[in-house]
Amino acid sequence: MEKYLVKKRAQPDSGGEGPSSSGSSTRKKFSQKRLRDLKGVVILEDIRKAKSFLTDSASTDELLEKTLRNLAKKIPGRDILLETGIGKSVRKLTKHENLSVQAAAKKVFDLWKDHVIHKAKQQKQEVKFDLESQRLRDIARRWFAEALSTTAQDDVVIRLENTIFYSCKRILTAPYRRSCRQIAHKLRKDVILQNRLVAGSIEMEDFVKKYKCSI
Structure with a gap:
């Protein structure tokens, strides 16, 4: 993912002397922002890795909770949820004996569920709008055909x-x-x-x- 790094432009080398060098030392440094850090960007390999942690019986409660917290920062699409099956793994953990893990899993599950439902409604509305638009245009064409x-x-x-x-x-x-x-x-x-x-x-x-x- 290196090509998605936003890198700070290198300053000209002044041999460590002069105002350029002193100025650069006082400037605020910005952290590199990866594309994968964006909520809507989901890396399939990361999801599969997370699932392996969630389904591994050797994973500690701390690791499960940490993995779930990281998953809460991502919103995978329905296709990725179906392909990886991670939604089922998260749902299973909503009944975990550890209350912290249980709460973290519920947060992720509810977040993803709401997103999938919202997208489904949105797509349904778009299809409905397209059908209504075509219906109105067909009516207009019938008027012209009759005329x-x-x-x-x-x-x-x-x-x-x-x-x-x-x-x-x-x-x-x-x-x-x-x-x-x-x-x-x-x-x-x-x-x-x-x-x-x-x-x-x-x-x-x-x-x-x-x-x-x-x-």
Whole structure:
């Protein structure tokens, strides 16, 4: 992990004389910060080593507690927990006869459990949001398909909806929905405009810019 060390830049050698040397001796020294010290960075080998301590019957209570305290500084992802099985080892120690070990194990187990649950909920919300976003865009494409008397898979329909979507900064807020309704209504009422759009005699970007909702 040496390549992840943040090292202090070496000062020019002044032979131990002059203000440069005396100044460097009074400067505050910063400790090297390893990437592996960050809470979100988990080294697989470290987790496996920790598990070996936790599952070794020869490990003292002091070693178990120290190992658990170090694990409390890390938040491994669900994939690492499944691959190493360390979660089960920690959970087993929540029933250890030594109360200090038991408390340390419970702290780690609860911390990791809360993190896994939080991530699962977050991913579920993201999937739900993506599905809802796609549903709204599909509705808009159906509006345009009806207005142009074609299908939602028509290239013109897809390009029209995409252009509106990007013109609204890819955010499905009220301006996007109002623009889709407004343009669909305009197309239904104007056959000439329909033909121009389908024939490509009007640029899609110019069309959207002209007829989309301004607010």
